[in-house]
Amino acid sequence: PSRLSSTSQGHKGRFGHEFLEFEFRPDGKLRYANNTNYKKDSLIRREMYVSETVMREVKRIVADSQILREDDREWPEGDKVGSQELEIVLGEDHASFTTAKIGSLLDVQSSKDPEGLRCFYYLVQDLKCMVFSLINLHMKIKPI
Numbered sequence: 001p002s003r004l005s006s007t008s009q010g011h012k013g014r015f016g017h018e019f020l021e022f023e024f025r026p027d028g029k030l031r032y033a034n035n036t037n038y039k040k041d042s043l044i045r046r047e048m049y050v051s052e053t054v055m056r057e058v059k060r061i062v063a064d065s066q067i068l069r070e071d072d073r074e075w076p077e078g079d080k081v082g083s084q085e086l087e088i089v090l091g092e093d094h095a096s097f098t099t100a101k102i103g104s105l106l107d108v109q110s111s112k113d114p115e116g117l118r119c120f121y122y123l124v125q126d127l128k129c130m131v132f133s134l135i136n137l138h139m140k141i142k143p144i
Contacts, residue, residue: 022131024050024058032135048138058130059090065123068093074113075120076100086124 023031032046062068067088075097078084082101088094097120102108108117 020128022127024055028052028055030131030134032131046135046139048134050134054134058127061126061130062088062090062123065119065126067097067119067123068095070095070097070116070119071113072097072099072116072120074111075117076107076111084120084124086120 018036020034022033023029025031028049028051030048030050032044034044035042067086068090076099078098078100081103084099084101086097088096099117099120100107102117102121105118105121108114108121111117
């Protein structure tokens, strides 16, 4: 079964361990978690089921990104600023990527593998936008 999972980014800072993660499961379940202590906020967890059409679109976005051709060996490693992870399972393909938290495209362009990291950066941005849109359609919360 195809799935996109363990998409997360986080860091440990003055507000403690803050992170954002989401997972699309093969049965259509979308799981979302956002932990921040900024302004005394707490862990936000949401779960919902999405349609087969939405799952096909997630798979299309991942396939079109060509992320499965990339390799994270030359990407910056996570540090005290934070890290980002992405795990993808699409059919027989399985890939895991880890890099430092990306603040802007300048971080991407100054890396040893700007093309590969750019692919990762835009895919994560696209998936986050989709997740936030789905959450806003289903629930009344304001994600970061």
